[in-house]
Amino acid sequence: xxxxxxxxxxxxxxxxxxxxxxxxxxxxxxxxxxxxxxxxxxxxxxxxxxxxxxxxxxxxxxxxxxxxxxxxxxxxxxxxxxxxxxxxxxxxxxxxxxxxxxxxxxxxxxxxxxxxxxxxxxxxxxxxxxxxxxxxxxxxxxxxxxxxxxxxxxxxxxxxxxxxxxxxxxxxxxxxxxxxxxxxxxxxxxxxxxxxxxxxxxxxxxxxxxxxxxxxxxxxxxxxxxxxxxxxxxxxxxxxxxxxxxxxxxxxxxxxxxxxxxxxxxxxxxxxxxxxxxxxxxxxxxxxxxxxxxxxxxxxxxxxxxxxxxxxxxxxxxxxxxxxxxxxxxxxxxxxxxxxxxxxxxxxxxxxxxxxxxxxxxxxxxxxxxxxxxxxxxxxxxxxxxxxxxxxxxxxxxxxxxxxxxxxxxxxxxxxxxxxxxxxxxxxxxxxxxxxxxx
Amino acid sequence: xxxxxxxxxxxxxxxxxxxxxxxxxxxxxxxxxxxxxxxxxxxxxxxxxxxxxxxxxxxxxxxxxxxxxxxxxxxxxxxxxxxxxxxxxxxxxxxxxxxxxxxxxxxxxxxxxxxxxxxxxxxxxxxxxxxxxxxxxxxxxxxxxxxxxxxxxxxxxxxxxxxxxxxxxxxxxxxxxxxxxxxxxxxxxxxxxxxxxxxxxxxxxxxxxxxxxxxxxxxxxxxxxxxxxxxxxxxxxxxxxxxxxxxxxxxxxxxxxxxxxxxxxxxxxxxxxxxxxxxxxxxxxxxxxxxxxxxxxxxxxxxxxxxxxxxxxxxxxxxxxxxxxxxxxxxxxxxxxxxxxxxxxxxxxxxxxxxxxxxxxxxxxxxxxxxxxxxxxxxxxxxxxxxx
Numbered sequence: 013x014x015x016x017x018x019x020x021x022x023x024x025x026x027x028x029x030x031x032x033x034x035x036x037x038x039x040x041x042x043x044x045x046x047x048x049x050x051x052x053x054x055x056x057x058x059x060x061x062x063x064x065x066x067x068x069x070x071x072x073x074x075x076x077x078x079x080x081x082x083x084x085x086x087x088x089x090x091x092x093x094x095x096x097x098x099x100x101x102x103x104x105x106x107x108x109x110x111x112x113x114x115x116x117x118x119x120x121x122x123x124x125x126x127x128x129x130x131x132x133x134x135x136x137x138x139x140x141x142x143x144x145x146x147x148x149x150x151x152x153x154x155x156x157x158x159x160x161x162x163x164x165x166x167x168x169x170x171x172x173x174x175x176x177x178x179x180x181x182x183x184x185x186x187x188x189x190x191x192x193x194x195x196x197x198x199x200x201x202x203x204x205x206x207x208x209x210x211x212x213x214x215x216x217x218x219x220x221x222x223x224x225x226x227x228x229x230x231x232x233x234x235x236x237x238x239x240x241x242x243x244x245x246x247x248x249x250x251x252x253x254x255x256x257x258x259x260x261x262x263x264x265x266x267x268x269x270x271x272x273x274x275x276x277x278x279x280x281x282x283x284x285x286x287x288x289x290x291x292x293x294x295x296x297x298x299x300x301x302x303x304x305x306x307x308x309x310x311x312x313x314x315x316x317x318x319x320x321x322x323x324x325x326x327x328x329x330x331x332x333x334x335x336x337x338x339x340x341x342x343x344x345x346x347x348x349x350x351x352x353x354x355x356x357x358x359x360x361x362x363x364x365x366x367x368x369x370x371x372x373x374x375x376x377x378x379x380x381x382x383x384x385x386x387x388x389x390x391x392x393x394x395x396x397x398x399x400x401x402x403x404x405x406x407x408x409x410x411x412x413x414x415x416x417x418x419x420x421x422x423x424x425x426x427x428x429x430x431x432x433x434x435x436x437x438x439x440x441x442x443x444x445x446x447x448x449x450x451x
Numbered sequence: 452x453x454x455x456x457x458x459x460x461x462x463x464x465x466x467x468x469x470x471x472x473x474x475x476x477x478x479x480x481x482x483x484x485x486x487x488x489x490x491x492x493x494x495x496x497x498x499x500x501x502x503x504x505x506x507x508x509x510x511x512x513x514x515x516x517x518x519x520x521x522x523x524x525x526x527x528x529x530x531x532x533x534x535x536x537x538x539x540x541x542x543x544x545x546x547x548x549x550x551x552x553x554x555x556x557x558x559x560x561x562x563x564x565x566x567x568x569x570x571x572x573x574x575x576x577x578x579x580x581x582x583x584x585x586x587x588x589x590x591x592x593x594x595x596x597x598x599x600x601x602x603x604x605x606x607x608x609x610x611x612x613x614x615x616x617x618x619x620x621x622x623x624x625x626x627x628x629x630x631x632x633x634x635x636x637x638x639x640x641x642x643x644x645x646x647x648x649x650x651x652x653x654x655x656x657x658x659x660x661x662x663x664x665x666x667x668x669x670x671x672x673x674x675x676x677x678x679x680x681x682x683x684x685x686x687x688x689x690x691x692x693x694x695x696x697x698x699x700x701x702x703x704x705x706x707x708x709x710x711x712x713x714x715x716x717x718x719x720x721x722x723x724x725x726x727x728x729x730x731x732x733x734x735x736x737x738x739x740x741x742x743x744x745x746x747x748x749x750x751x752x753x754x755x756x757x758x759x760x761x762x763x764x765x766x767x768x769x770x771x772x773x774x775x776x777x778x779x780x781x782x783x784x785x786x787x788x789x790x791x792x793x794x795x796x797x798x799x800x801x802x803x804x805x806x807x808x809x810x811x812x813x814x815x816x817x818x819x820x821x822x823x824x825x826x827x828x829x830x831x832x833x834x835x836x837x838x839x
Contacts, residue, residue, distance in 0.1 A: 081731045088724040092717050122617035124548050124608035127515060130655060162513035164692070167706075175692075176706050177513060231512040232690050262516060263688070295615050311549070323482060323717060330478035330721070334728040337471040341735060398707050405706055 022437065026430065033426055038418060061362035064353065065369045068346070072370070075345075078338045082371065083378040085331035086427055090382025090420040092327060095390045096320030097419065098410040100313050103397070106408040107309035110245040111301035113278045115190055118271040118288060121295040125308070126160040126270045127179070133266040135294050142287045144280035145273045148189055154274040156186035159255050161262045161269075162404060163230050166220040178215055179250045179404030180230075182258030182268075190272045194247060199224035199239030204254050207261075210239040214248035214407035218396055222251070233261055246305065249396070249406045272301070312397070328427050335431025339371055343439040350439050351447030360440035367436035368429070375428025382424065383417040458764050461740065469768070472732040476772025477779065479725045480808060484780025486714045487804040493710045495798070501567055502696040503670050506677050508663040511690040517659035518689050525683050526663055531676040533668040536561045537660040539646060542609035543619075545595055552591065554605070554642040556649035562586075564666050567630050568638050574599070574625025582648050584624035588639035592626055599623055605642075610653040619652070665693075722815065730819045733765045737823035744827050745835035758828040765820030766813055773812035777805060 036044075052058040072079055118139050123129035131139075140155035148154050159182035167176040181187075184204075188194060202208035209228070216222040227234045235253070242248060259265060275281055278300075285298040343350070350363055396407040463469055508526070510516035517539070526535045536558045543554035555561075559579050562568055570578070570586060578584045587597055597603060606617045621644060629638040650656045667676050677693035684691050694702070704710075737744070744757055752760075781800040800808075 077734065078731050081728050084727050085724045088720045092720050095716075120611075121615075122548065122606055122608060122611070124542070124544070124551070128542060128609040162515050164511065164513050174702065174705075176702075180513075231510075231688075232686060262512065295611075307549075323486075326478050326482045326485075327721060327724075330475040330482075330728075331724065333471045333474040333478070334724070337468055337475075337728070337732065340467060340471070395709075396706075398703075 022433075026433065029429070030426060033422065033429075041422075057359070057361060060358060061365035061369075064358065064362045065366035067349075068342075068366050068370045069373065071346075072374075075342060078341060079374055081338050082331075082335045082374040082428070082431065083381065085334040086375050086378030086424045087382035087385065089324060089327045089331045089427065090379045090424050091386045093320060093324035093423060094383055094386035094412060094416050094420040095410065096316065096323060097416050098386065098390055098412045099395060100316035100320060101413060101416060102395070102408045102411040103316065103406075104306075104309045104313040105411055106406070107246050107305045108302070110247065111303070111305035113281075113300055113302050114275045115301045116273050116275055116281060116284060116298055117301050117304050118273065118296050118298050119269070121297050123297065126158075127162065129269045131157070131268050131271065131296070135296065136266075136268050136271060138291070138294060139271045139288065139296070140273070142284055142291075144276055144284035144287070146276045152186075154186055154189045156184060156190045156272045157255065157268040158183050158187065158270055158272060159258050159262075159264060159268050161258065161264075163251065165222070165228060168218060168220050170220075176219060177398070177404050178219060180258060181247075181250050181252050182255035183252050184255050187252070187272070190274050191243065191247065193245070194241055194243040196239045197242045199237075202238055202252070202254055205257065206254065207233060207235045207257055208238045209235050209251050209253045210241050211237055211251045212248040213240055213242045214394070214396075215251055215404075216240055217394065218249070218405050218407055230261060246406055246408075249404060324423065328423065332427050332431050335371060335375070335427060336434060339367065339432055339435035340438070342370075343367060343435045347439070347442065347447045351442065351444045354440075354444050355448065363440045364436040367439055368432045371432030371435075372425060372428045375424045375431070376421070378428075379421045379424025383412075383420045386420070387412045387417065454760060454763075458760060458767060461736070461760070462764055462768060464736070464740070468732060468735065472729055472768065473772045473775070475728050476725065476769060477776040479721050480773040480776025480812070481779050481783070482721055482776075483718055483808060483811070484777045484800045484804060485784060486717060487807065488780070488784055488798055488800055490710050490714045491801055491803060492798050493704050493707075501565070502700070503673070504666055505564060505696040506665040506667060506673060506680065506693050507696055507699045508665065508680055508691050508693040509661070511681075511692040514662075516689075517656075517661055518663070518684075518691065520658050520660050522663065522684065522689075522691075523660075526665060526680055529676060529679045529683070531667050531669060531672045531679075532665050534560065534564055534666040535663055536564050537646065537663045539649060539656065539659075539661040540609070541642075541644060541649065542607050543605045543642060544608055545603070545605060548606065548608055551608070552605070552642050553637070553640055554644065556646040557643050558646050561643065561664070564664055565638070569628040569630050570625050577624040578643075581622055581624050582645060583620065583622050584645065585621040586625045586627050586643045587623055588627045588641050589629070590639040591642060592623075597623055599625060607653075610649070610655050612652045613654050664696075722811070726815060726819060729765065729768060729815070730822065733761075733768070733819055733823045736764070737761060737827050741830065741835045742838070744830055745832045748830065748832050749836075754828045757830070758824045761824035761827045762817060762820040765823070766816030769812045769816035769819070770809075773808060777808050 050058075052062045117126070118131075119126060119129035120131055120135075136157045139157075140153040145153040145155055161180050161182070162177045163180040164175040165178050167174045170176075196210060197213065199210070202210050211222040221228050222237055222240075224237055224239055227236050229235075241252070255268065259267070273284070275284060281300055288294055288296055288298050353363065354360070390410045391412040393410045394407055395410060396405045398405060508518075508522075510518055520537070523535055523537060526532060538558070538561060539556040541554040541556050543552045544550050545552055562570060562575070574586070578586050592598070595603075601623045603621055603623060605619050605621055607619060608617075611617050612619065627638060627641070627643070646660070650658060663680075665676070665680065667673050673695055677695070680693045681691050744761075747757060747760075748754070777800055784799055
């Protein structure tokens with residue numbers, strides 16, 4: 013009964029510690045480490061714990077095989093977790109960067125995405141007249157009516173019949189004014205009225221034949237690729253052409269999908285939105301591009317995150333039991349030493365601290381190793397998917413951010429904590445006489 | 452087989468260690484079962500016998516471009532075509548624009564091309580007779596608590612009606628069941644409405660269709676028929692591209708994500724760790740039992756028998772954990788699918804996954820056991836008994 017209560021209490025304590033650990037910011041962790049180091053250096057019991065721990069750690073080298081189980085096991089968990097989360101982060105980041113608070117997108121009411129929206133010619137001419145739009149040097153409102161369609165192009169590295177979908181955007185001059193981050197990095201811009209395309213650098217990587225000088229077939233028409241542009245966001249996965257020529261090819265007449273505007277300043281957004289949505293001639297929805305693109309990434313980011321954490325949790329359970337196994341064996345092998353220490357007057361605490369410290373150290377090494385591997389292999393690794401709200405492949409780069417590495421490290425230490433605490437407590441509670449007699 | 456109890460006893464000589472190792476193995480194979488189910492569901496999409504008989508014809512420009520309805524009669528005349536139907540993407544959403552519903556505006560004979568879908572005769576007739584009638588998938592109906600006879604509002608994220616309103620009203624006249632519960636995840640999630648009602652209500656469609664679906668009479672002729680269909684509109688302003696349903700679905704899945712690569716790399720990391728972990732356990736087990744193994748040899752077990760016993764022990768350990776893990780996965784997957792309210796639809800662990808899993812268990816078991824087993828085989832009786 014007493015044993016049962018003790019174990020129950022232990023479980024509750026572990027649950028509380030884990031919960032606190034998840035909540036703890038990095039400053040807290042550093043503070044904790046400093047307090048712990050001070051305790052070890054300046055108190056009697058701390059120095060005892062340190063000396064017991066140093067004995068255990070110095071023998072690690074003789075147990076390299078079984079210690080490696082902890083290190084590699086935890087490195088695997090952290091590596092996979094960080095890589096999966098980096099995928100979600102990279103995806104969300106790419107879409108988030110595409111939007112900003114000082115540009116707005118106007119689409120037909122109740123359109124979930126640009127490609128589903130149709131604005132007729134009257135709306136397209138009416139929208140730029142609203143107040144709150146920034147003016148260029150000639151006094152023209154910076155508003156870019158754009159047409160968004162999809163095009164089938166052959167995929168790189170596939171057989172001839174493997175076609176993928178790319179988002180094709182028909183734009184005019186003002187598109188560049190709305191998005192100053194888009195630059196032509198190779199070749200030149202398309203000429204208005206010509207069947208010419210410029211391609212985003214992400215799209216150029218995904219599809220066959222998207223290099224300046226090549227021609228590609230859209231339906232039964234030949235288009236010439238004349239340049240490559242870079243924007244560092246979701247636009248990189250698109251292909252741009254002259255709006256009126258694209259509209260011709262896709263039989264869209266003078267209608268457009270959306271109007272992008274640069275706002276005079278972010279504060280004028282509310283006025284701009286109210287004016288357009290209050291206009292009885294228009295049936296449009298207005299949102300800042302920041303909102304629009306963040307919303308597009310929401311669903312997918314959540315899915316990736318849930319998958320990452322589920323996979324991470326299952327792997328963590330495996331690694332945790334691996335660590336338990338190793339540490340139980342380590343404690344059993346040293347049962348006599350530990351019992352001897354306790355027989356000559358050491359309390360249980362230094363023993364617990366020593367075993368815990370050893371496990372956490374191994375876990376820390378594992379976490380660093382896993383994070384390093386994930387960073388080396390996956391940082392900047394490009395992936396692609398069909399994104400919600402677009403009709404083309406969206407390519408993005410995995411981003412192993414310091415915050416993710418920190419998350420990975422926290423997981424590693426949590427696994428080490430649980431993997432160490434049970435063996436540590438067993439070592440401290442084993443009756444001295446039994447342990448001394450055991451061989 | 453007669454040594455099973457001996458191997459079993461050896462395995463559970465140290466209960467804690469074996470149980471801890473087992474949990475790790477169970478976790479690894481649980482993950483394997485779940486990920487492999489995801490991979491299979493991606494690979495199997497569209498790979499049915501019925502899927503091979505159906506061709507999808509869409510615009511060559513892109514999947515969002517529509518085709519004239521007049522193509523229907525022309526396609527029907529192509530030799531080898533048994534039946535043809537068409538559909539439009541409706542882009543419906545219920546209550547919230549982000550609650551997207553797979554909704555298609557179809558010609559009534561659409562269901563005839565999909566023998567996988569079951570609708571009762573009475574409900575089918577009600578659908579044919581009701582202009583605003585819709586058929587909804589079983590799971591979809593459950594997700595939103597819809598019943599036959601309900602009048603539901605649905606907003607289209609693409610098509611407003613003539614007044615510019617995005618809200619459409621429909622009458623639920625029947626429920627779609629998929630015949631094959633395992634692979635039919637998609638059919639009981641969809642919503643079918645009348646193309647005619649759709650075309651007449653929205654000013655944006657103007658008699659066009661999104662894609663044609665054709666059923667061919669002979670699967671082997673599918674490629675020829677596809678080429679013949681594309682030839683109809685060659686050099687027109689609405690060129691088409693016809694693929695078998697299998698090829699089209701596989702193409703989409705490939706564009707969505709390279710699932711094989713992701714699953715492969717995760718499992719690589721997991722199994723590498725597992726190798727190390729169970730290898731360590733087996734090594735400890737053999738080291739501990741040195742003298743017992745020597746006794747076995749003394750009473751007449753040959754070197755090879757000792758080798759086999761240790762190998763069998765490690766394979767048994769992996770099999771035990773692996774089978775429990777895969778079993779757990781097949782228990783958990785339906786719960787997850789049900790818990791997500793139809794959002795996530797995973798097939799259960801299939802025969803393919805089980806076979807692959809069993810092969811992996813045995814392979815890892817042998818690999819893990821080989822070093823300790825060799826050590827046990829080479830054991831010198833005198834040295835081992837003397838504890839040297």
